[in-house]
Structure formats: structure tokens, C-alpha cells
Amino acid sequence: MNAQKSLILFIQICCLFLLNCSEEDSPPLNIVFHQEHIEQLIQNTPAGGIANLPAGKIILTTQITVKTGILLIGAGTNQTFVHTGSSYAFRMEGDTNDRILISGIHFIGNEVDSRGIYMRSDSTNFRISGCVFSKYLQAINIYQINQGLIDHCSFINNGTSILVSETDDDAAWNKPVTLGSEKAVYIEDCYFHYEKETLSSMYHSIVGGHGARYVFRYNNLFYTMNGSPIDAHGNFFWGRGTVSYEIYSNRIKIPENRIYYGMYLRGGSGVVFDNSFTGRFALPICLANYKSFRSSTGGTGPTNYGETDYPCIDQINNLYIWNNTTNGALMNAIIQDRGWEQTHIQEGRDYFHSTAPTYVPLTYPHPSNTNLNM
Secondary structure, three states: OOOEEEEEEEEHHHHHHHOOOOOOOOOOOOOEOHHHHHHHHHOOOOOOOOOEEEOEEEEOOOEEEOOOEEEEEEEOOEEEEEOOHHHHHHHHEEOOOOEEEEEEEEOOOOOOEEEEEEEEOOOEEEEEOOOOEEOOOOOEEEEOOEEEEOOEEEEEOOOOOEEEEEOHHHHHHHHOOOOOOOOOEEOOOOEEEEEEOOOOOOOOOEOOOOOOOOEOOEEEEEOOOOOOOEOOOOOOOOOOOOOEEEOOOOEEEEEEEEEEEEEOOOOOOOEEOOOOEEEEEEEEEEEEEHHOOOOOOOOOOOOOOOOOOOOOOOOOOOEEEEEEOOOOOOOEEEOOOOOOOOHHEEEEEOOOOOOOOOOOOOOOOOOOOOOOOO
């Protein structure tokens, strides 16, 4: 019955689309769908079914919750445009075995406080593929789950494009680090473009925290403003730090102006290799530990500068860095001379400019990075 309702509703939406288009119109730009149309479409899509968002301009004023592994498929990024107000567009929920897929949608924020996708799910089988996100304070928030794929997406003039975190800080840190496995959020074959400084944000392409594990590989980044394109939080502002990251084979480019950080890694372990920086970077790869030189109002453990002894909680450890270049020349990571940072983070003990022993990256493309198999 639900499947029949979903089909009938979709036919009704298509009819509404045709009735509102004259011969001179160029669909989908001349048809508008509102909150209630999309809510009804999703509510009538059965668990595990496909909610086909129609071609046209979709205006959402509040967040829509999508449950039970529904696949959210648009007509293409030049056909389906979702405009978001002061909230998330979609909150995606599901159980461990539910498949979550979002594809073929152009998401557009309000350049102030819009957010795009909120992944609040136990699913270990999510994929966001072939979408565009523009003008968001935060485009994608992966919260609670640490396994899935974001691929072939474009992120244009957002604040933070992708945030990865886990709900249980301590439990995340008690799990073993499994570099090279599928047990991470993978971001690959994506494009990040930052040239319009309109949002109050750090302008991250990717940032981790709260026990995050992510892999950022084979992406292209273009920046004309200052920011921290590739970032991993430590234990300072909010909860536990990033557990692990694998950052490799990315191309980060800036024009003639100069930006400060290329990568800003403030905790955790992992690998950073085969990345190329083109342009003027003050610190292409910077390693840091805020509690070595600042008093904290968040995080866990000691909060005052000077109370933290080595090893600091969640600080950089077992990090291997090799074969990264700036304008074609090999370069190493840098630690700034701030407080006790250079005492707490030392080469040959906490990080290494060498290949990682026994490390083997997961096959590329990601096993899920094939056709959509709907």
C-alpha cells in the first residue's frame, strides 16, 4: 500500500510539474515544490525504497527526517535544486544494516546559517555521490557513524564542507586503529572550491573531531582565501580529538595570494603522503597541540595551559608523513614554536618523515564507488 501511495504521489508531482510549464518554459527552473510536497513523498516511500526528488526548485524551510534506509535520488545536479533555510535540509536516520544513498541533487544554502545533510544513523552503509553543495555554513555533518563514502561531489563556497565525528568520544578512542580498512568515512574524487568569503567559519574542506576516523584521498581543492582546508581537531574545543586520518593523493591549489595552513592536524594518528600543494602556503602541513600553549574551555582532561604532561591526551602519535610536495619540491611537516608544542610533539617519537611500516591503503576506488546499483 505504501509503495502504491508513493507511486501515485510521484505521478501527481510529475503532473503538477507539467501543468506549471508552458511551451516557452525551460524546466526545471520554472517549477517550484515546497516543504509539504517533499515531506509527503518521503513519508509514503517504504523502508528501503527510493524517493525520487523531481526536477525543479525545491524550497525547504525546516529539516525533513528521512528514516529506515530510504534512498534519496534527484534528477541530476542540473535538474533538482534543493534550497535550504536556517536548518538542515535532510536528517538521515537508519539502523546498522540499512543502506543510505543520496545522489543527483544540487543543494543550495542561504550563505548565512544553512546546513545540508545531517547523517545521524547507525548505518555502516551510507553513500553520498554525485551531488553539489554550495553556500552552506556546514554542508555535510557525519555524526554517530564512522563508516561510509562521499564521492564525486562538488563543494562550492561553503564554510565547513564535511564534518566527521562520533557520538561516544571515549568508546571511539577505545577501539583499535585500523588504517587501510573500510572502517572510516571515505571522501574521494571530490572537488572543493573556496573563493567567496561570506560565511563566519574556518573554511574547512574536511574536519574531524569527537573520535572521528576519516580517509581523504584523490580530491582537488582550490582556495583563494585564508582557511584550514584539511583539518583534524585535537582534544580542546569539543570533546575528544580525531582518532585517525589517512590523507593522500590530493591536490591543493591557491592562486597568487598566500594562505596560512594547507593541513592543520591537532591530534590522532595516521598517514599523510603523496599530496601536492601549488601556490604560496605559510605552513602546508602543520602539526599542533593546543593544550601545549592554550587554556581550554572544552575537551576533556586538564584544561589549563601548563597542567598537561607528555603524552597529552589525544595528541599526535604514530603519524607517518612522506612524499608531499610544495610547487614540486619535497617538504616536511612543521611544528610552530608555541608554549610546549615542540616538547610534546617530536619527530622520531610522535611522528615520522618516512613510509608507514606494514601500511596498505584500501583499494581505490572504494569498493562502493561503482555505479549506484539502485
